[in-house]
Structures are given as structure tokens and as C-alpha cells.
Amino acid sequence: MTTHTEHLELALACARQGPARDPNPRVGCVLVDADGQVVARGHHAGAGTPHAEVAALTAAGPRARGTTAYVTLEPCNHHGRTGPCAQALHRAGVAGVVYAVADPTARAAGGAAWLAGQGVRVEQQDHPGAAELVADWARAAVLGRPHVTWKVASTLDGRVAAADGTSRWITSAPARQDGHDLRARVDAIVVGTGTARTDDPALTARGADGTELADQPLRVVVGKSDLAPGARLTSGTTPALQLRTHDPVEVLATLAERGVHSVLLEGGPTLAGAFWAAGCVDELLVYLAPALLGAGPSAVPDLGIATVTDTARLDLVDVARVGPDLRLRLVPLTTPHPHQED
Numbered sequence: 001m002t003t004h005t006e007h008l009e010l011a012l013a014c015a016r017q018g019p020a021r022d023p024n025p026r027v028g029c030v031l032v033d034a035d036g037q038v039v040a041r042g043h044h045a046g047a048g049t050p051h052a053e054v055a056a057l058t059a060a061g062p063r064a065r066g067t068t069a070y071v072t073l074e075p076c077n078h079h080g081r082t083g084p085c086a087q088a089l090h091r092a093g094v095a096g097v098v099y100a101v102a103d104p105t106a107r108a109a110g111g112a113a114w115l116a117g118q119g120v121r122v123e124q125q126d127h128p129g130a131a132e133l134v135a136d137w138a139r140a141a142v143l144g145r146p147h148v149t150w151k152v153a154s155t156l157d158g159r160v161a162a163a164d165g166t167s168r169w170i171t172s173a174p175a176r177q178d179g180h181d182l183r184a185r186v187d188a189i190v191v192g193t194g195t196a197r198t199d200d201p202a203l204t205a206r207g208a209d210g211t212e213l214a215d216q217p218l219r220v221v222v223g224k225s226d227l228a229p230g231a232r233l234t235s236g237t238t239p240a241l242q243l244r245t246h247d248p249v250e251v252l253a254t255l256a257e258r259g260v261h262s263v264l265l266e267g268g269p270t271l272a273g274a275f276w277a278a279g280c281v282d283e284l285l286v287y288l289a290p291a292l293l294g295a296g297p298s299a300v301p302d303l304g305i306a307t308v309t310d311t312a313r314l315d316l317v318d319v320a321r322v323g324p325d326l327r328l329r330l331v332p333l334t335t336p337h338p339h340q341e342d
């Protein structure tokens, strides 16, 4: 390991002390003197608290002068709730800055260039762990809202439930476990009141033995009607958050304020159709069962598409076999599909 990498590892360990679910990214900073000794460490403890650089500078006091700051994310260059970190580093007399991940936001980026302009030695060094730690935040920051993955279990004829509303289970146990693994990786799971009423889901992330994992995503129900008394979404240590709106944009804005960067949309068709129509689906995961129902709701309601040239098309980015089922990973197409050209 190079010295830079070692110090970035330390900064990353600091960053991990920050809250996992917060509107702001987890960031860590260590100040290292010319002898390679760590002078101070800092991490960002959540929105409204000092940024990691400022926390480290405060801990170091005058000893910050002449040090090199190792930061997991490019020092910000904007006045948010706290002042720009780039300026704070410069004022404290920091001689060098090594950062791992460039700030992807137009608002806060430019800290590295500003510091270099002030004569500070600035270096960017890739660090996969640091990139991974802020990946969801960065994706949401670029989108301006949480990233949405719409997950659906469907038959070959596109049905997501039988005519009587039952949908348990369309797909196999391995496919459902795959879904649980997915739940464990997102900040929030979202369903509509229709699914809450029909399926009474727990919406928890569970391991292969059925036990709930320690870290659970936020459970969210969208819709104006009350949940049934005793519904599983009203129980548990933290009852589900109900958002009494039909507007996907409002849903995502509310979730963003709560520090949600990634959403798993688990339907049903009414809510999924509304997210799709609002342009709020970034990725689609279809668990396709080799089965037919012939009746029952399809994955989306009427999208207002009257003719085949207007078909909503997606790009198939991955196909995997999960038990007897297929898992398709797709993204909405932003450019015309070849089928639509002459």
C-alpha cells in the first residue's frame, strides 16, 4: 500500500462513523504532518453538523498548519449550512490535499481547483472503498432525487397477480431471496396502499433463514387511505411511513429530506405506473417466472400508449437465471430504439 492509500484508508474508517442514512454523504478526513504522523481525524456526523475537514481542523487547532489533508470526498466549495471546506483548509494553512472522489454536484464541486489556485498541493487518488461509500449519495445528487429501482415479479404474460389479487408467490424462493438481498442494499422500500391492503407485506429485508437483518430500510406506503388496523406495516419497531399523496415527485422529495438516496419501488401496478409516467424510474428489475396466468393485473395500468410506434422501450442490461426464474435488469431508453427506426 502506498502512503496515500494508507491515509485514505484511515480517512475512510473515519467516514464510516457517520450516519448511514443522511441527506449528506459520509466523509472522513485525516491531517498528516510532514513526518507522516496523523495529527487529527474528523468525520461528518450528519446534515447541519461540521464537515469532516472542519471537524479535523478543529481537533488539530494550530497543528493543522503545514499538514496534508486526506479526504474521502473532494472538499466542498460552497456555502451550505456550513462554510466551504476548501477555504477552511486554506485558512488553516494546510499545505496539501489528497482526495479520493470528485464531488459530482455542480453546487459543491470545484474545491480542488480552488485550492490548487491558492498554491495548495492537490492530488486526486482513486479509492474504490471511498467511491463505494458515497455511490448512492452521488447518484442521487446527480439525479436531484433518490435513485429508483422498480422491482416486479411477473408471469410470461406480464401478470403481477391473479384475478383474485393473490400474488404469492409468482416467483420461486431463490428469486424472492434475491429480492431480500436487494432490499438490504437500499435506503427505502415503497409500495402503494393497494399492495399494503391486498398483501399485508412486512417489507423487511430477511436472510435466507427468514430472520430480519439488523439494518432495515425505511418502509414507505404511498396513498391517501388508512392502513388496516393491525397491518404488518403499522407494527414492528418502526412503523412504516405513510405519505398521503399520489405524486411520485413529492414522495421522492420527502424521502430525500429524510436522507434516502436509493428506493426500491415494489409496486403495485398503480403506483409503479405513476412513477413510470412521472419519469421517476431509473432501473427496472423484473423477476420473470416461466408461468402463465391469463387474467389478473399486468405490471402497469394503461400508459396511454395507443399504437406500437409509441411503445415505451427499455434497454436490457443484464439477464440472470435465479432458480427457475429469470432476472432482467433494464433501464429506460433515452435514445430511440432500433425497432422504432425505418
Ligand SMILES: NC(=O)c1ccc[n+]([C@@H]2O[C@H](COP(=O)([O-])OP(=O)(O)OC[C@H]3O[C@@H](n4cnc5c(N)ncnc54)[C@H](OP(=O)(O)O)[C@@H]3O)[C@@H](O)[C@H]2O)c1
Pocket (backbone or CB within 6 Å): 151, 152, 153, 154, 159, 160, 161, 165, 166, 167, 170, 191, 192, 193, 194, 195, 196, 198, 199, 222, 223, 224, 225, 226, 245, 246, 247, 248, 266, 267, 268, 269, 270, 271, 272, 274, 297
Ligand atoms: N407481482 C408483483 O411484483 C407485485 C408487487 C406489488 C403488488 N402486486 C399486486 O398488485 C395488486 C395491487 O395493485 P394496486 O395497483 O392496487 O397497488 P398499489 O399500486 O400498491 O396501490 C394503489 C393505491 O395507491 C394509491 N396511490 C398512490 N399513488 C397513486 C397514484 N399516483 N395514482 C393512483 N393511486 C395512487 C391509491 O390508493 P389511495 O386511495 O389510498 O390513495 C391506489 O389505490 C395486488 O394484487 C398485489 O398482490 C404484485
